[in-house]
Amino acid sequence: MDINETLSDGLKRELKVTVPAGELNDRLAARLDQLRGQVRLKGFRPGKVPTEHLRRLYGKAAMAEIVENIVAETTRTAINERGEKAAMQPEIAMTDDEAEANEILAANADLTFTVNYEVLPEFEIAEIKGIKIERPIAEVPDEEVEERLNAIGEGSRTYEAMKRKAKDGDRITIGFVGKIDGEVFDGGSDDNTQIVIGSGQFIPGFEEKLKGVKEGEEKTIEVTFPEDYPSEKLAGKPATFDVKVKEVAAPQELKLDDEFAQKLGVESLDKLKEAVRAQLESEYGSATRQRVKRQLLDALDEKHEFPLPEKLVEQEFENIWRQVMHDVEHHGRSFEDEGTTEEEARAEYRTIAERRVRLGLVLSKIGEEAKVEVGEEELQRALYEQVRRFPGQEQQVIEHYRNNPDAVQALRAPIFEEKVVDYMLELADVTDKTVSREELLADDDEDDHDHHHHHDHDH
Template identity: 40%
Template structure:
């Protein structure tokens, strides 16, 4: 087998591969010898069919398979010996299209090699870590928010009209075509207007009612309604309003704390303080991560595979276009040409991506099974009731696994860089941290 270099221009590589007819013949015979013990044929005992007969029967069928395996073997051997790592799947094509059995096979292989990443002393990197201590005012604000979520309701003044957000206590009886239906009646039912817990259009018609009112609420069941005998049907609900109540925030006391699983109010404040500290630390980490990436971008420069940069620029342009056109969910739109700004950002992302991958590989950083499982579970929570199906989908989809694994790997590399870098701490206010986070989106 011959492998001859035909192109070496920057990171572009080209090779001519020749697989001789004898090599193909030997590969086919190798496959036949391997299969011979299990083959049965009329007139012969199992495993005793002569090789010439097997070749006549199956040789043509095995030739294509042998050709592919031989070419793949030549490519793999080339990458092992050269040390090249292709940026994308190499392009391979036969150059003697008039090939027939008995001829040598001539193949052209082209690819772009991943560059050699220069050594980097991460101890030279200097960054700041912003530190925010939760203020009592922040804890009190969070407590007030919790009290609102644990709100109660008290009777409005006699004759007061119900507003959106109020609770109305009602008796109701639903009818379709004049006939009451199962599950369409209740007494003393507390309904919060605007909660969206009833059929679309129901709650809106109760805005403005007063205690003692009787009202016929006319609605139409959705076409996709769970009960098939009601789906798409018009209905009338005879409603009697027994009370109109306004929301009131729960008292901030030990009882509120117990509702949220804390022993008392001080314990709840401690939990809130810890949660705020974690949120601030997470935000500060994102700011420091950007600062580390900026420093890395200044410290390294090396050639990049043009196809990787081009693909990244197109992806950036496509993503930003959809963000600017949120009503377009599919991909039925004109081609989006990357701008100079998109190309510049693509160069940065590809260079940093290759650098982080190299640093992680040299440090033998890996994403553990438990980390992957946690990442999948976090994503699955976005699909209530379908968590198991999502979990199975990811397990069977290598591309999806890579999408989840990549940011975990990147964060672990960044953490390692931060350990070696010179990191100074700077205490700032919550507002300053918020501005720093907002600035990340502006860049």
């Protein structure tokens, strides 16, 4: 077997591999010998089928399998022996001339193919000790606990039917048929739905125009769908709704007391407040973690500069761009609305893709050097979380992960990343800072820069 490097440019490599026809023939003979003991052919005693006969029957299929195995083996060992790691699955190219291919499959001609791949870049990990991190921490205010309790209460509020005109806060049961230009449109009709006036469940103006209606009344309501409505066909369009009022019900007094807590399976109102506070603290904790992680990744990004495998960046960019275009098509957003152009957006998202790939490689190497590992138990927990999301389909979800190494890697990657972050926070110089709830939970436009995950490069 002969392996020659035909390209070495930056991170790009190309190898040309030649496997002599003699070696193909030897492998084929060994495979046919194996088959001789396994096949049962009419007119031949077991194990006594002549080689030529076997070759006629199975030669081409056996040879196709041998070529596939040789290509996979050679590619793997050649890259390993060169002390390189491929960033992604190498691309293999061989002849597409049918006559030539048949000669190879008959073991009459040498097998030649090229292997194209990019290597992972060599780089040094910057010093993590002393990276300054400010951990923002906010106390959960009592009024937010009350707000959350009231929201839970709203969900279980009772209503009583009334024979009066509807007003704010009433729950109305209606049937309706929506039309645009006099034509009924898809999804715009329902013969039994409940709306609480003032809750903002329906498009602006709809609930407002239900004030004053009574049970049994029929009314046509005219409204306009908002410009940013998710359905492109409806966004910005004027519509009419023929409404039939079936019931007007008034809200009953909401009593947040022990009895209310017990209905929710908690022994007292105090215990319910504790549970709500704990949930809010957990949400605040997640926000703190995101802010800290963001600072850490910013610092790592600043400290590392090295060439990136183009194909990895391209793949990451495609993933991001697919989501962007999905938003453009399905949510009626446009680049102009966001104050940019498609060209500028592409450049910005390419930079984000580069950042994600760079950080993925840096985190991967830090984790490797620190011997960070994801245990079986942690994987099982993550799998259990996935399974819980699909009640009734548990078995299919488990099978999906059992048969799909990439899916398992997608479970492992975020756990690995969080463990590497923990390892770095031990070394960093972290100081706590008390902030307001608003500061902690303020939207950070940059958050989407870091939904990268540790890449698995051991193909």
